[in-house]
Amino acid sequence: MRHFAYIINPISGTRSKKDLPDYVATRTREAGFGCTVYSSPRDGDYSAIEKQLMAHETTDIVIAGGDGTINAAVGALRHLGLPFGIIPCGSGNGLAFSAGIPKQPRLALETILSAAPAPVDAYTVNGRFACMLCGLGLDAKVAHDFANAGTRGLMTYIEKSIANFFTAKPHPFTLQVEDTHYPVEAFFISIANSNQFGNNVTIAPKASLSDGLLDVVVLAKQNKFSLVLQAARQCLGFNKPRELTTLTSGTSLLYLQAPSIIIHNPEGAHLHIDGDPVDTAHLLDIQVIPHAFQLLMP
Ligand SMILES: Nc1ncnc2c1ncn2[C@@H]1O[C@H](COP(=O)(O)OP(=O)(O)OP(=O)(O)O)[C@@H](O)[C@H]1O
Numbered sequence: 001m002r003h004f005a006y007i008i009n010p011i012s013g014t015r016s017k018k019d020l021p022d023y024v025a026t027r028t029r030e031a032g033f034g035c036t037v038y039s040s041p042r043d044g045d046y047s048a049i050e051k052q053l054m055a056h057e058t059t060d061i062v063i064a065g066g067d068g069t070i071n072a073a074v075g076a077l078r079h080l081g082l083p084f085g086i087i088p089c090g091s092g093n094g095l096a097f098s099a100g101i102p103k104q105p106r107l108a109l110e111t112i113l114s115a116a117p118a119p120v121d122a123y124t125v126n127g128r129f130a131c132m133l134c135g136l137g138l139d140a141k142v143a144h145d146f147a148n149a150g151t152r153g154l155m156t157y158i159e160k161s162i163a164n165f166f167t168a169k170p171h172p173f174t175l176q177v178e179d180t181h182y183p184v185e186a187f188f189i190s191i192a193n194s195n196q197f198g199n200n201v202t203i204a205p206k207a208s209l210s211d212g213l214l215d216v217v218v219l220a221k222q223n224k225f226s227l228v229l230q231a232a233r234q235c236l237g238f239n240k241p242r243e244l245t246t247l248t249s250g251t252s253l254l255y256l257q258a259p260s261i262i263i264h265n266p267e268g269a270h271l272h273i274d275g276d277p278v279d280t281a282h283l284l285d286i287q288v289i290p291h292a293f294q295l296l297m298p
Helices: 020-030 047-055 067-080 094-098 105-114 138-147 153-167 224-235
Strands: 003-008 034-039 060-065 084-088 117-125 128-130 133-137 171-177 180-192 196-198 214-220 253-258 260-264 271-273 276-278 283-296
Touching: 003 020, 003 047, 020 034, 020 060, 020 105, 034 047, 047 067, 060 067, 060 105, 067 084, 067 094, 067 128, 067 276, 067 283, 084 094, 084 105, 094 196, 133 138, 133 171, 133 196, 138 153, 138 180, 138 271, 138 276, 171 214, 171 253, 214 224, 214 260, 224 253
Parallel strands: 003 034, 003 060, 060 084, 084 283
Antiparallel strands: 117 128, 117 283, 133 180, 133 271, 171 180, 171 260, 180 214, 214 253, 260 283, 271 276
């Protein structure tokens, strides 16, 4: 018999999750399966939960949280080889929405109970697990401010994005794909596995969750009006990915796909991984992990 483990983050997003444990347990048992409900560990240490998963002969792991919770749970538990499901309960829910998982927790649960697992890529940033989107510069600074804001949710995210937009300054970077080096001053660099930032705002509309490629988007130094226009063109899917070797210097928006990339970050621009702020580095080695885990998705 299938046995579902639900890992619920009590603080992600803004929606109350008070009734969620009872709801998922009742509905899962009604469907004829076993289940256990856990709270996500605040410190990201999943070793105690892992022991429980094995003791209960768990067959499926369902994460109710945002991208940060998915990152921590999948990074810690994917070696078990069990399929993951997502009930989107975060502020952005980029991976869940990229995978077409419904926003409503009840519908997401029905998808999980009936879906077949499909492989999804992930990647590492200097060896650290990432599954959705990481970024350097402006959006990472927003992630740092968001984490310190005291409130979560979309409105807080928008407020922090607007405040940072007006003060943002470009940073020097060098992109390295195989033997090609491309120096660029940029407001931000996003490296996406999913096709969006979250909340269905696309950053790399062509990004596939399972093509073995990362989508890299760079917004280079330009005036802020042009920055908005270029970002809008990218979000609306007007740009096509190009080879780094074909880009001329002075290009205001770079969009490329590669299985790995090295980014030199001499000024130590802020870094986020899956929406959570992390310590930055002067050299970032980013490598895709093809078919890193199985996701229950429509
Ligand atoms: N039991 C817990 N108590 C308190 N904090 C927790 C707990 N479990 C996880 N966390 C923290 O919750 C934070 C937010 O999680 P998550 O990223 O999933 O939500 P979000 O930021 O609201 O959504 P999204 O990432 O989709 O924008 C993470 O930084 C994580 O460390």
